[in-house]
Structures are given as C-alpha cells and as structure tokens.
Amino acid sequence: MRKSPVADANQTFLDMFADPERVAAYAKGPPRYMPGYEAVQRMAGVLLAEQAPANAHVLVLGAGGGLELKVLAEMQPAWRFTGVDPAGAMLDLARATLENHAERVELVEGTIDAAPAGPFDAATCLLTLHFLPRMERVRTLAEMRRRLRPGAPLVVAHASFPQDEPARSRWLARYAAYALASGADPTEVEQAHTAVANSLTLLTPEDDEACLHEAGFGTIERFYAAFTWRGWVART
C-alpha cells in the first residue's frame, strides 16, 4: 500500500538515521540547518547545571550521534549519562564520538520505554521531539518526567514555528535559505525542505509549551528561538 506524504516525510529522516553511510556524515548536518546548534548544547549544559549536582546522572533522549553528550561530558567531568536512541547506527556514531568518555556514558537502544527508571538529576531531548506525533510527544515527555527527581530540569529544543499560512511557508523558506547560506548541499536542502513541509508532527511554540504542561511540567521557560527552532527548560 502507498504510504501518505506525511508518513514519507518523517520516514525520510528516520531512514537517514538507520543508514550507516548517511549517519557517517551526520555531524556536519545540524549546524548547517539550526542557527546556534553548538550554542544550544552549551546553553543546555548551563541550564542543567543550575540544579543538577556535581555528580549528576543525566538522561539524554535522542542521543544518537553523541554530539550533545560530548559537549555535556566536557563541561561536567563528574556527570554520568544514559543516552537513549532507537537508531543503532546513530548509537554507533555516538560510541565513536564519546570514545574519551566511554566510562561515564551508558547507551541504550530504544525509545523512552527502554530508558532505566532513574531517578535522574536532569534530562535533555534535542532535535528529536519534532519527529513524534502530538500524543506520542506528550507521552514521551511524561515518561521523561516520571524518570526525573522532583524539581529536576529538562532541556528540549526542536523545530517549532507558526503553522498557519502564509507564515508556515515563509518560515520554511527561511529554514532552507539558512541551510543553503551555511553551505549545505542544494539537493539535500530541497529534500529536507519538502520533508519538513510535509510533516504533520510539527507544532507551534504555544502548542509545544502545552505539551510540556500536559506531561506534568510546571515551570516552563523558553531560552532559545531562531528561525524555525525553539528551546525550553522545564521543571516538574
């Protein structure tokens, strides 16, 4: 049976995370599409450290590639991490990226349901929640909250922008123009633009904040906004 364009759109990205050849080039991608990608990782480290103890155990959901794990491990030499991701190839890349920190990082293949019960002192979920339909997004956030100590921080950042026209198309054009201006391959940018445009899982920033509330987070602060991207720090 023919899949819908929406299913195809998400599948375009999820297939990429399962393909070892494309995963090998992963690290070059996000900084070209997300303004301030590395800065978001550092800001996440700063925000988590406001509440997490020096020997914190941190849950990183969507940890494939290992890029935020590496930044956080370098910022905090006594933190331990559990990284969870359903894509085996992305976890292999994380293993290679985290070679120097292997003794502090446990990697688990699966979704949030495969994550240990914790309790964790802090958590992140970067560039991942935009792949999850709304109900699954709220469920995943609630499962993260269930694994956090009371008052512990969660930092999330992902695609989140106005979904009414013509604003939606205008922001999508800016998303593609930024990637081109950053040196991304034009064919790849066109594919990414089409895939994101066809994705039904995208929410507005207001709805993303509602998801955090519905998942049981009480204090929610937006710390980052750039073109089609937003980031929040939330506490229970």
Ligand SMILES: C[S@@+](CC[C@H](N)C(=O)[O-])C[C@H]1O[C@@H](n2cnc3c(N)ncnc32)[C@H](O)[C@@H]1O
């Ligand atoms: C764009 S990558 C982001 C990786 C990393 N967090 C970063 O910022 O570079 C998205 C990751 O989310 C993972 N992913 C997809 N669906 C997921 C789910 N339901 N739960 C957790 N991770 C998921 C993918 O396998 C992929 O590794």
